[in-house]
């Protein structure tokens with residue numbers, strides 16, 4: 174989405190004359206950079222802005238409202254009620270307040286909800302329809318529905334059949350999810366409650382500081398796997414739009430734009446067609462804190478991308494007065510941090526993130542306590558101004574200047590500086606925008622190293638297949654204060670999960686007292702070869718990684734010691750890897766030389782084919798199976814039996830057989846896939862947990878009770894450790910386990926008998 178603006182800035186940078194470039198390169202400090210960049214905002218740039226803003230327009234549009242209503246009605250006729258609900262919701266984004274069109278959409282949605290037997294929500298929508306000038310002559314329709322709902326709700330206190338085969342599938346595709354059930358009983362660890370507090374830190378960890386690692390977190394006593402070390406609410410978080418504006422199943426339609434709560438029946442912003450919330454309360458809070466401005470910037474802001482939005486939201490949440498106060502407090506800190514950076518501009522010098530804090534006042538054990546010191550902590554993250562490319566600095570500077578100019582053009586500056594709307598502005602005209610611009614530039618530069626992706630669990634996998642795959646998808650990007658203290662390791666000793674905007678950091682293994690608590694910034698040893706990792710870390714985070722995995726692997730030749738071996742296509746013996754662009758057959762009488770490029774291309778070809786088969790697996794399983802058997806033949810001549818590619822094929826075979834109801838065959842393939850995942854990621858990995866989760870579902874559906882029970886337990890233990898007791902997969906596994914335990918044992922050992930039931 175933001176690519177176009179970036180591309181435009183990049184072109185602008187390349188067109189720039191030598192003199193102009195020198196001016197930029199010589200600018201000292203953020204304020205100076207901003208001033209120089211501001212000079213590049215001329216008519217041409219403003220015209221581009223107008224164009225982009227129009228492209229991302231967030232105005233409510235009655236034509237779009239009508240279009241979604243009609244599409245919703247069409248799905249309703251086809252009895253795809255879930256899809257109809259989503260389309261009506263999408264239409265409501267474009268409804269103007271209290272219009273009778275909105276009332277009709279609510280009424281239609283209530284009808285779809287009724288069909289889905291979601292009576293409680295149906296009642297809410299009926300009420301909303303009534304509150305939105307619902308046409309009097311149609312009133313009897315919704316009143317009849319209301320009565321029917323109340324009757325159904327009265328009857329519905331019967332027992333729910335947990336053991337139905339539809340149980341796992343009831344949640345639909347990537348849509349529904351289990352209501353978070355309070356988990357009772359003695360869970361040994363991993364129990365978390367995300368309370369309202371901003372940050373909770375285990376008393377067993379503390380902040381330390383030394384010259385090589387900077388500020389970092391260490392264990393003060395032994396930590397057990399699964400133990401929660403840190404829970405922190407994001408200082409600011411911004412949803413990443415998927416941009417599929419005509420389709421109802423994208424991030425921006427599924428999560429509250431304020432608290433990131435998963436929400437199927439969102440409450441839209443009263444003014445724009447973009448933002449929507451889980452509740453009226455979130456809508457109100459968002460409006461008061463930042464959306465009053467963001468809403469008016471609308472498409473303009475969307476065109477500039479999520480980092481700009483996050484930088485602006487950070488400023489608005491902190492408030493201009495707070496920022497100016499912090500700047501006074503740290504006057505000179507800006508200069509100092511630039512000085513520090515230039516000492517470290519040699520990319521081989523290790524610069525860890527936590528050493529990026531400067532001039533921060535310590536509170537208690539070094540952790541921030543209240544909102545004010547939290548902003549100070551964000552403020553003091555290093556910008557790495559001198560390590561980032563001049564082009565990137567230019568883009569950030571130009572973007573910040575553009576936002577300021579737009580706010581001035583719209584006459585919103587005075588509202589910006591009066592922190593609380595009722596207070597008179599005590600900041601001189603012009604000063605507020607300057608503070609805003611510098612802060613935007615600062616935060617934008619900081620985000621390169623400090624943005625934390627927030628993920629959510631989404632159910633994927635074949636629509637009618639009984640094997641739900643739960644995938645972590647990136648839904649937002651955020652600023653965290655304390656989490657920024659964690660240093661990177663390609664082999665971290667923690668796992669992270671999210672609950673809305675709260676990040677939860679757990680120990681993933683025993684951590685001895687005195688050991689550093691480490692987190693992975695992305696490049697993980699099990700997914701990337703050492704050279705790739707180091708390259709990625711150096712270019713994004715400006716340091717040379719010397720973690721245990723890097724030290725262990727650095728001496729080894731080979732592109733991917735962990736990714737299994739390639740085979741000689743001529744004689745079938747393993748190929749020996751080298752640092753060159755080719756591999757040589759190990760067989761002394763063959764010695765075939767193969768280019769790595771060609772090998773990678775073949776792997777890609779097989780992967781593409783697996784992807785295609787996955788796509789076909791539910792609707793056309795026979796076709797999928799044919800494709801997969803071709804894949805297998807190809808893979809056998811290309812890679813050794815332990816290569817992950819073989820596992821990917823087995824996994825897809827399992828899913829395809831499962832979609833035909835061939836549970837026992839599916840289980841055979843899934844077991845193989847599980848073994849390969851274990852080899853690749855290790856016996857304690859979260860990846861193995863996810864694979865066991867899939868195997869458990871297949872065994873459950875195939876009524877292979879004893880094995881299902883033991884696999885369920887293994888999966889539960891692993892996932893509990895990495896993700897905690899409230900994770901969707903853990904909840905699902907517990908439901909399966911309790912169901913399996915209630916099965917009478919004679920059925921348990923005789924699947925056929927059970928099936929006849």
Ligand SMILES: [Zn+2]
Pocket residue numbers: 429430431432433434450451452455
């Ligand atoms: Zn919310």
Ligand SMILES: [Zn+2]
Pocket residue numbers: 442443444445446447448464467468
């Ligand atoms: Zn809005």
Ligand SMILES: [Zn+2]
Pocket residue numbers: 662663664706718719720721722723
């Ligand atoms: Zn490393």
Ligand SMILES: [Zn+2]
Pocket residue numbers: 741742743744745746758759760763764765
């Ligand atoms: Zn050979």
